[in-house]
Amino acid sequence: MHMVIVCSKCGQLLLAKNTQKTRRCPHCEARLVLEKVKKVAHAKSASEASSLIRALKRKRADSPNL
Ligand SMILES: [Zn+2]
Secondary structure (H helix, E strand, O other), X not given: OEEEEEOOOOOOEEEEEOOOOEEEOOOXXXXXXXXXXXXXXXXXXXXXXXXXXXXXXXXXXXXXXO
């Protein structure tokens, strides 16, 4: 299972696998503990997850307060 998480430091959306315990943010290099980060979506595959990220980014651009 893949998921879309929000970096607690820079707020960017990123992809993670639920088999991982930690993930380094490619945007700000923060080490994120997956148990503690905000998860915004789940996906069955990496490609599904990346299209979710694209959709979420579009949604954010439309309503920046989300
Ligand atoms: Zn970050």
